[in-house]
Amino acid sequence: MxxxxxxxxxxxxxxxxxxxxxxxxxLPLLPRYTVMLRQNVGxxxxxxxxxxxxxxxxxxxxxxxxxxxxxxxxxxxxxxGDMVTVPGPNGTAVEALEIxxxxxxxxxxxxxxxxxxxxxxxxxAILKKRILDAGITGMGGAAFPTHVKLSPPPEKVLDTLILxxxxxxxxxxxxxxxMRLHARAVLTGGAIxxxxxxxxxxxxxxxxxxxxxxxxxxxxxxxxxxxxIAVVPLPVKYPQGGxxxxxxxxxxxxxxxxTLPMDVGCAVLNVGSCYAIWDAVLNGxxxxxxxxxxxxxxxxxxxxxxIPIGASLSxxxxxxxxxxxxxxxxxxxxxxxxxGFAQYSLEVPVSKNTSGILLLERTEAAxxxxxxxxxxxxxxxHCPMQLPVSTLSKACENERYDLAQKNHVLAxxxxxxxxxxxxxxxxxxQHFRKAKTELKEIQWKEKNKKI
Amino acid sequence: MNGKKVDxxxxxxDKKELTEKSETQRIILPDPTRLILSPSPHIQTGPGTGKIxxxxxxxxxxxxxxxxxxxxxxALRVLVITTASCAAFEYLWNRISGRKxxxxxxxxxxxxxxxxxxxxxxxxAWVCVAGAFIAIIIAKQIYGGLGQxxxxxAAVARIAMLTGAAGAMTRFPAPNxxxxxxxxxxxxxxxxLGAAESFSAMGKGVEYFNSSAxxxxxxxxxxxxxxxxxxxxxxxxxxxxxxxxxxxxxxxxVSIICTVAVFVSLVNHFSPGTTPGVLFHLFSGGLLLGxxxxxxxxxxxxxxxxGGIVFGIxxxxxxxxxxxxxxxxxxxxxAIVLMNALVPLIDKVCYIRPFGxxxxxxxxxxxxxxxxx
Numbered sequence: 055m056x057x058x059x060x061x062x063x064x065x066x067x068x069x070x071x072x073x074x075x076x077x078x079x080x081l082p083l084l085p086r087y088t089v090m091l092r093q094n095v096g097x098x099x100x101x102x103x104x105x106x107x108x109x110x111x112x113x114x115x116x117x118x119x120x121x122x123x124x125x126x127x128x129x130x131x132x133x134x135g136d137m138v139t140v141p142g143p144n145g146t147a148v149e150a151l152e153i154x155x156x157x158x159x160x161x162x163x164x165x166x167x168x169x170x171x172x173x174x175x176x177x178x179a180i181l182k183k184r185i186l187d188a189g190i191t192g193m194g195g196a197a198f199p200t201h202v203k204l205s206p207p208p209e210k211v212l213d214t215l216i217l218x219x220x221x222x223x224x225x226x227x228x229x230x231x232x233m234r235l236h237a238r239a240v241l242t243g244g245a246i247x248x249x250x251x252x253x254x255x256x257x258x259x260x261x262x263x264x265x266x267x268x269x270x271x272x273x274x275x276x277x278x279x280x281x282x283i284a285v286v287p288l289p290v291k292y293p294q295g296g297x298x299x300x301x302x303x304x305x306x307x308x309x310x311x312x313t314l315p316m317d318v319g320c321a322v323l324n325v326g327s328c329y330a331i332w333d334a335v336l337n338g339x340x341x342x343x344x345x346x347x348x349x350x351x352x353x354x355x356x357x358x359x360x361i362p363i364g365a366s367l368s369x370x371x372x373x374x375x376x377x378x379x380x381x382x383x384x385x386x387x388x389x390x391x392x393x394g395f396a397q398y399s400l401e402v403p404v405s406k407n408t409s410g411i412l413l414l415e416r417t418e419a420a421x422x423x424x425x426x427x428x429x430x431x432x433x434x435x436h437c438p439m440q441l442p443v444s445t446l447s448k449a450c451e452n453e454r455y456d457l458a459q460k461n462h463v464l465a466x467x468x469x470x471x472x473x474x475x476x477x478x479x480x481x482x483x484q485h486f487r488k489a490k491t492e493l494k495e496i497q498w499k500e501k502n503k504k505i
Numbered sequence: 506m507n508g509k510k511v512d513x514x515x516x517x518x519d520k521k522e523l524t525e526k527s528e529t530q531r532i533i534l535p536d537p538t539r540l541i542l543s544p545s546p547h548i549q550t551g552p553g554t555g556k557i558x559x560x561x562x563x564x565x566x567x568x569x570x571x572x573x574x575x576x577x578x579x580a581l582r583v584l585v586i587t588t589a590s591c592a593a594f595e596y597l598w599n600r601i602s603g604r605k606x607x608x609x610x611x612x613x614x615x616x617x618x619x620x621x622x623x624x625x626x627x628x629x630a631w632v633c634v635a636g637a638f639i640a641i642i643i644a645k646q647i648y649g650g651l652g653q654x655x656x657x658x659a660a661v662a663r664i665a666m667l668t669g670a671a672g673a674m675t676r677f678p679a680p681n682x683x684x685x686x687x688x689x690x691x692x693x694x695x696x697x698l699g700a701a702e703s704f705s706a707m708g709k710g711v712e713y714f715n716s717s718a719x720x721x722x723x724x725x726x727x728x729x730x731x732x733x734x735x736x737x738x739x740x741x742x743x744x745x746x747x748x749x750x751x752x753x754x755x756x757x758x759v760s761i762i763c764t765v766a767v768f769v770s771l772v773n774h775f776s777p778g779t780t781p782g783v784l785f786h787l788f789s790g791g792l793l794l795g796x797x798x799x800x801x802x803x804x805x806x807x808x809x810x811x812g813g814i815v816f817g818i819x820x821x822x823x824x825x826x827x828x829x830x831x832x833x834x835x836x837x838x839x840a841i842v843l844m845n846a847l848v849p850l851i852d853k854v855c856y857i858r859p860f861g862x863x864x865x866x867x868x869x870x871x872x873x874x875x876x877x878x
Contacts, residue, residue, distance in 0.1 A: 061860070066548060066550055067550075145542070224548065298860065298861065302860075308860065308861045309861050311861050311862055352535070371534055371535070372532050375532065376532035376533045377533050377534065378533075379533060383539075383540070385540060385541050385547055386535060386540060387545075389545075391545075391546060391548045392545060392546045392547070393545050393546070394545055394547065395545070396540070396543055396544075396545075396547065397537075397542075398540055398542050399537050400535070400537050412547075414547060414548075416541070419541055419547055420543075420548055420549040421541065425652075426650060426651050426652035426653070427652050428554060428652050428804050429803055429806075429808055430803035431754075431809060431810075432551070434808050434857070438860065439859055439860045440858060440859050440860045442856060442870055444808055445871070448873070448877040449873070449877050452878055454877055454878070457871060457873070460870060460871050461870045461872070462862075462870065465860075470545050473546050474548060474549055474550055477551060477553050477554045477556075477557050478553070478652070479553055481544065483544055483546065484543075484544045487544065
């Protein structure tokens, strides 16, 4: 299969060996979980339980509010507590529901969602309903509700489902681990999604540094009838797992600025979401736990952990052995080092899209001093969207949003490559995020004015 | 040590287990009050501005050593005066305008060294100081400092010195002639380029300049000229170092060299005897120094690879035109400054289109350089 190389991107040191190649460790039962309400793009779900209610593992605790929303489920059997305010992973305080665990011997799954063994004979509508009921969102980063992704408007013709196993972020190995250990489940989840979309072509894109995952997925691909699965090793290059870059690498189709992958006939699902689909359809388990990489040089025992959603960062770190003596932790990051969020508290709960928890030494952590731009062109050379980054950086810094818009700041992925390679250490991504928010606000205001 | 010590006090744990465990290992958690909060990305690659400047200076080291070997203490004198006065002007400007000192980005030091590389070892001290003033204050700080200057400061200063103090700037000592003593005028000679031009103007043949003995001397640097430009060998070593360290892209120097080679071959093909051969042009004068160290200045060269090639071709053509048909024997700094002026235009024309743009209308972009207000 022909692989298209996208322009730009770079190859940072991987550090995947810290956490790769091991089994998934389970977290012991914690006494208390705080489940954040807003875990998905779109409207936060509405709480449907009250204080003192008894819930089982997987019981619905909040129902979807509108189309772009998914329900939430309890990660544990126990008693519902108060609504509390916890520090959220992206820096703002958020509302969360407290759940106190019942003793370990009383833990059991809620049986509301029955397993659908004969999913091949089940209608797409029922399967889609199941994905919604299980509260599945994209598990790579943005947490976009998966059932919405699987409901393209009828006029769009899709022909390819792409499973994103690129995992191009340095340090992270959770998708790698998932594909090594649960290749069949991931591909079955993919096949279910393909059935919902009514297509038979599945392409799995995996960066070629994950040999074991590639061979496990290739072997598992033989055992799944009804769909054509191609497992494609991709060159190691960040951001190979960016949606547009992945579609281009695997199909040669370019997603035009301002349109969606469905406009070029593709749907992209993260392998973690596929595993969650499999779990929801064949086992009847809603999304209440996920595999997360806990890594970084200061961590005593880095690795991949199966973490219930709502477990706090401090509990996760305690179970990973804490940090080494004499280590000077500068940053704790939810997600990868390129696109993740820096944390300021150990009370942050793990959510559906926490693909990694990364600790960086003070010396490893980047600090953007924001010197004058040298126009060296490194950012332009490495930008995966081929944007005039050096111009944009200065325009956004000085709030020239008109110029920023002309130079397509809205097409920016926020992948972080330009800041990472900048010799002047300019915080480009920060400027672009601000400009994008401001521009969207301006557009929204103009739209309202017309009405 | 700054980690906060936390005993394994999980509530669900048996007390017995707890005492056993806390004896064998204590779990340390990071101290949240000492965490850095900043937006992504959280890792950096490659050297920073200051380190890049230092690496360029390190790559200039072979040329500096060669200049000291051939021109002795006079070379050292010029080098020290220009570097020190560039640093002093940078410091003074920041002090007077109330800015943070920018000496630690080493760009002023680099400008000073490059300026010395571009002047003769016989240049009087006051001319060196005036050159440093022009380079730092007029060509750089007035535009807003590092990153905002449209023209290469060292090249601007050299042009100003050459036009303003032509007599002082065009006295070149013969190599190895002087080490300590003040130089009698008799020992100064013409540079190879100047000699070649006067030879061809007088109708004498230029074959002498194509002889392998002469080319070898030009290659290792045993000719007269400015400090850093005589030894092609030393500059090539440094230039290859710059490319290997990925500080500069190879496109600009290679396109300059190729353009000069093609241009000179064409001239020699159609009117033989006008000018010496390709190798003479490459090894003599400031061509290599300019191609590797001055045209590639990040601030004043185009942003894209495509633009860099256009920029290099432009410099190559201009330098050949000035050398062969112009009244000056050497035109590298003129060519660089003239092309610097075209860089914003080159950036606009040679722009890459955003990924996934469809038609020209939606993909039209407006790249800018310098300060954006």
